[in-house]
Amino acid sequence: MSVAHAESQAAVLDLERFLLVERRRVDLALAQVAAGVLDGVAPALAQPMEYALATGGKRLRPILAAAAYRALRDEPDGRVYRLACALEMVHTYSLVHDDLPCMDDDDLRRGQPTVHRRFDAARATLAGAALIPAAVRVLDVEAASLGLSAETRSKLTVELCRAGGALGMVGGQLLDLQGEEVAVDAEGLERIHRGKTGALLAAALHVGALAAGADAGELAALTVYGEDLGLAFQIVDDLLDVEGRTEVLGKTRGRDLDLGKATYPSLYGIEGARVLAAGHVDEAVTSLRGAGIRSPELEALARYVLERAH
Amino acid sequence: MSVAHAESQAAVLDLERFLLVERRRVDLALAQVAAGVLDGVAPALAQPMEYALATGGKRLRPILAAAAYRALRDEPDGRVYRLACALEMVHTYSLVHDDLPCMDDDDLRRGQPTVHRRFDAARATLAGAALIPAAVRVLDVEAASLGLSAETRSKLTVELCRAGGALGMVGGQLLDLQGEEVAVDAEGLERIHRGKTGALLAAALHVGALAAGADAGELAALTVYGEDLGLAFQIVDDLLDVEGRTEVLGKTRGRDLDLGKATYPSLYGIEGARVLAAGHVDEAVTSLRGAGIRSPELEALARYVLERAH
Numbered sequence: 214m215s216v217a218h219a220e221s222q223a224a225v226l227d228l229e230r231f232l233l234v235e236r237r238r239v240d241l242a243l244a245q246v247a248a249g250v251l252d253g254v255a256p257a258l259a260q261p262m263e264y265a266l267a268t269g270g271k272r273l274r275p276i277l278a279a280a281a282y283r284a285l286r287d288e289p290d291g292r293v294y295r296l297a298c299a300l301e302m303v304h305t306y307s308l309v310h311d312d313l314p315c316m317d318d319d320d321l322r323r324g325q326p327t328v329h330r331r332f333d334a335a336r337a338t339l340a341g342a343a344l345i346p347a348a349v350r351v352l353d354v355e356a357a358s359l360g361l362s363a364e365t366r367s368k369l370t371v372e373l374c375r376a377g378g379a380l381g382m383v384g385g386q387l388l389d390l391q392g393e394e395v396a397v398d399a400e401g402l403e404r405i406h407r408g409k410t411g412a413l414l415a416a417a418l419h420v421g422a423l424a425a426g427a428d429a430g431e432l433a434a435l436t437v438y439g440e441d442l443g444l445a446f447q448i449v450d451d452l453l454d455v456e457g458r459t460e461v462l463g464k465t466r467g468r469d470l471d472l473g474k475a476t477y478p479s480l481y482g483i484e485g486a487r488v489l490a491a492g493h494v495d496e497a498v499t500s501l502r503g504a505g506i507r508s509p510e511l512e513a514l515a516r517y518v519l520e521r522a523h
Numbered sequence: 524m525s526v527a528h529a530e531s532q533a534a535v536l537d538l539e540r541f542l543l544v545e546r547r548r549v550d551l552a553l554a555q556v557a558a559g560v561l562d563g564v565a566p567a568l569a570q571p572m573e574y575a576l577a578t579g580g581k582r583l584r585p586i587l588a589a590a591a592y593r594a595l596r597d598e599p600d601g602r603v604y605r606l607a608c609a610l611e612m613v614h615t616y617s618l619v620h621d622d623l624p625c626m627d628d629d630d631l632r633r634g635q636p637t638v639h640r641r642f643d644a645a646r647a648t649l650a651g652a653a654l655i656p657a658a659v660r661v662l663d664v665e666a667a668s669l670g671l672s673a674e675t676r677s678k679l680t681v682e683l684c685r686a687g688g689a690l691g692m693v694g695g696q697l698l699d700l701q702g703e704e705v706a707v708d709a710e711g712l713e714r715i716h717r718g719k720t721g722a723l724l725a726a727a728l729h730v731g732a733l734a735a736g737a738d739a740g741e742l743a744a745l746t747v748y749g750e751d752l753g754l755a756f757q758i759v760d761d762l763l764d765v766e767g768r769t770e771v772l773g774k775t776r777g778r779d780l781d782l783g784k785a786t787y788p789s790l791y792g793i794e795g796a797r798v799l800a801a802g803h804v805d806e807a808v809t810s811l812r813g814a815g816i817r818s819p820e821l822e823a824l825a826r827y828v829l830e831r832a833h
Contacts, residue, residue, distance in 0.1 A: 254689040258697040262689065310652060315624070315644035334625035338648060339697050342620060345655045346688035353681055363673030370680055371663055378656030379564040379572065387568040387649050 239272040242294035250347045261340035269323045274300040274417040281421030284508035296355035302348035303377040309341035376416030385409025397475035411443030434504030441497035448490040451476040549582040552604035571650035579633045584610040584727040591731030594818035606665035612658035613687040619651035686726030695719025707785035721753030744814030751807035758800040761786040
């Protein structure tokens with residue numbers, strides 16, 4: 214895509230509409246892959262898995278994966294959305310476990326009863342964990358349907374498992390839990406969120422890029438974009454939590470403060486946290502442009518993260 | 524290997540010694556892969572993961588995978604044990620979650636405090652789940668080190684995720700939990716254990732066979748062997764539970780009976796359950812021989828499962 218073309222598109226990109234259309238595409242793809250992966254599963258397990266996957270959400274990870282794919286290839290491909298659902302499944306598993314009584318003990322998620330409130334803690338534990346191998350299977354099957362080589366499929370699997378595991382997301386969850394017990398400084402807070410949110414967001418970009426046949430430079434730039442976006446996202450989440458927009462967030466307001474957790478606003482002040490988030494968004498966009506990737510969608514998505522805070 | 528050679532080996536195979544040597548090999552391999560996979564992981568997460576993996580156990584799944592490999596290839600290969608550790612990691616994850624307060628609420632596992640007793644429920648939940656993506660990474664990396672093609676690695680990954688997921692092990696865990704609430708008949712009990720124990724045991728044989736380059740007939744026969752072995756194993760577990768050998772099992776005795784769960788002895792009587800287990804072991808061995816697989820080790824392992832009951 215030419216720079217001029219990209220910039221003219223950027224100028225007219227209606228982000229609200231773009232997100233709505235994309236979310237619908239992801240929801241459709243997710244329903245398809247869930248039907249496939251839950252076929253033959255005992256209803257008592259399939260129900261909480263399906264419930265968890267169907268409970269709304271921004272679908273940011275699959276939207277990012279599809280946008281990364283389109284940033285490198287002109288032609289869109291519907292199958293990319295099914296591939297990208299693997300990321301949403303791993304993200305969903307982490308939310309189900311995060312909400313458990315032994316973790317954050319949340320009753321609401323996206324305005325709906327959490328999985329353990331709707332079913333029970335045992336079912337939520339099992340259904341959450343079962344989403345991980347299901348995600349790996351979806352990734353492999355859909356990558357094969359996209360015609361990707363076994364070598365690339367293996368890379369995708371290892372990337373998803375790295376980002377969704379102890380070195381990535383789960384490590385961040387654990388550090389986050391510990392943050393309720395011990396004081397966390399600015400460096401520690403960034404480490405938490407690089408793992409908890411950043412790793413899987415970066416993996417979304419990575420997966421979309423690998424599926425599109427990215428070279429090493431493009432991969433690296435998209436990974437940096439994902440990491441910065443993840444940090445900006447978390448800072449804005451902390452800001453929204455302080456501002457207490459329960460209706461919008463659909464979760465109990467100010468919970469992190471109640472738990473005495475370190476947050477970006479508590480460490481940097483509200484204005485300082487806003488500046489920090491804006492800096493990460495700038496770095497995200499700069500990383501893309503530095504690698505010659507002109508994507509109005511990815512740039513708009515980065516700005517969207519900031520706009521949530523207003 | 525000739526039939527005569529196999530039979531003479533079977534006659535002299537010292538099972539106790541074989542199991543001891545194999546267990547040591549698996550423990551060594553497990554320590555190696557754990558060190559690799561936990562490198563860089565936050566200590567608070569790495570510790571419960573390592574603790575869970577190091578807590579003894581029979582190591583039956585990796586031993587079976589290695590034996591399946593050797594049944595098809597004369598030359599042994601030490602790397603097969605590291606590959607086989609992926610199965611033990613998935614098995615270990617299921618035990619960690621099974622023991623959680625919201626599931627079976629067990630204090631002891633193999634005579635040691637369970638992970639949530641040694642650490643806490645949040646850490647046990649996270650560490651357990653993190654073992655799944657770690658297992659997939661180990662499987663892929665070690666299969667590559669064995670020189671297996673990306674195509675075969677993809678098959679191995681999908682097989683592990685199928686067996687360790689909603690259609691296999693986790694489905695069985697869920698049905699097992701439900702069995703505490705509703706009456707389970709003979710057919711239902713078999714369905715539970717085909718999932719809960721059988722799927723991963725069958726996957727162990729499948730993984731070892733795929734790594735050795737098995738043909739379709741050999742794969743099918745080894746899968747049947749694994750499924751029958753899994754059922755025999757579970758029946759004997761139920762028998763041991765009734766006979767209440769707490770010291771040997773290292774878990775609270777008669778727990779399943781306390782919970783009012785259906786068990787093989789409660790449905791078939793003690794003698795009936797013994798006959799049923801022996802029948803499954805016979806079928807397991809017959810399946811191997813029918814496919815021309817003469818493995819003194821696999822035959823001895825099948826007999827070992829029965830002998831545990833005496």
